[in-house]
Amino acid sequence: MPELPEVQALAERMTADCAGRTLTRMDVLSVQVLKTFDPPAHALHGQAVTGVGRHGKFLDLATADGLHLVLHLARAGWIRHRGSFPDRPPSRRGPLALRLVLDDGSGFEVTEQGTTKRLAAYVVTDPLAVPGVARLGVDPLGGEFTAEMLAGLTSGVRKRLKTLLTDQAVLAGIGNAYSDEILHAARLSPYALAASLDGEQLGRLYAGIREVLSGALERARTVAGADGLKAEKKAGLAVHGRAGERCPRCGDTVRSVNFADSSLQYCPTCQTGGRMLADRRLSRLLK
CATH class of the missing domain: 3.20.190.10 (MutM-like, N-terminal)
Structure with a gap:
């Protein structure tokens, strides 16, 4: 998409x-x-x-x-x-x-x-x-989207970060692929609750949103034809769609959680303290 x-x-x-x-x-x-x-x-x-x-x-x-x-x-x-x-x-x-x-x-x-x-x-x-x-929320590359605004959007919100990032009424334009990339860049679990983030984690999440999206946009602007945008997007992804491959940051194996009509990818070492997420719709960190 x-x-x-x-x-x-x-x-x-x-x-x-x-x-x-x-x-x-x-x-x-x-x-x-x-x-x-x-x-x-x-x-x-x-x-x-x-x-x-x-x-x-x-x-x-x-x-x-x-x-x-x-x-x-x-x-x-x-x-x-x-x-x-x-x-x-x-x-x-x-x-x-x-x-x-x-x-x-x-x-x-x-x-x-x-x-x-x-x-x-x-x-x-x-x-x-x-x-x-x-019903669209704030544009994450717009000038009005600040770290303070992100703190307000997550305060008291008991949603998993993956769900929050892809909620178009909260942040407009982020989908399955870039939410995985943002969470990997921020070194955060997709199942962490938004309300649980401390100031340092919020800072990483804000930086991840801006850097991943702006970097992808700059790469997209360099592609010659519209058909090349899809290939450029795929080539620039670190974890999304790369289950079984090596994490470019730490070398661990990228893992996947599969749902009925979608999936998410993450790096256990970078994002979940080495723990693996259960591969089912209502998955949680294995203990």
Whole structure:
């Protein structure tokens, strides 16, 4: 799933490709993707694009007349810039969900692989009309996110750190992969309770959030094409998706806890005092 660094890099690339151009039309190839009906999708046709922003993991294509196309790529969605499109009509079969055609013949293809369809598109006059955007918490790379704010967000909160970091109503844009990376960088257990952190641990967590996300964003900005963002993300990960490999910091074996539809990875030496987390949904530190 694309997370904050990849979505921000996509927003910047899309802005460079389409700001100042007119959106000639939007072809909706997968009806279930479009989650709104008023304004209708065709209201975007002929609209001048002012740029593409980001809200957490949401992309926000804004137009001069105040309409917004808000996209959430979910787990298997992606978006690619095309210099031109074939003359034949797009097929309604396959991964292609949306096609955005600009006045110079270029545009974007929004696709979704797999059978679980969670890609979502909204045509709105205000991004806050999208429920997922309205409930977002603070942007962890924004100037308002400080160590003091993090202390307030964790004070008295009896949530595991893994759960807290991936709660979009608390911190917008962090998902499964970067939460693992942040906790590894901060040398904290994914199952530690937020309320239990002392000042020194909070400082490590804050530094981990800022450093992991900003570093990933800088790497994403150097990738030539949108498809390269996925490979760059994977290459830059220290523990996520690397179960059975050596921890780059201490050399211990990276371990995994698997759930029904997700997993987390961690280093026992760096994060849990050498103890292993039980591999079940309600796992706890083995005693």
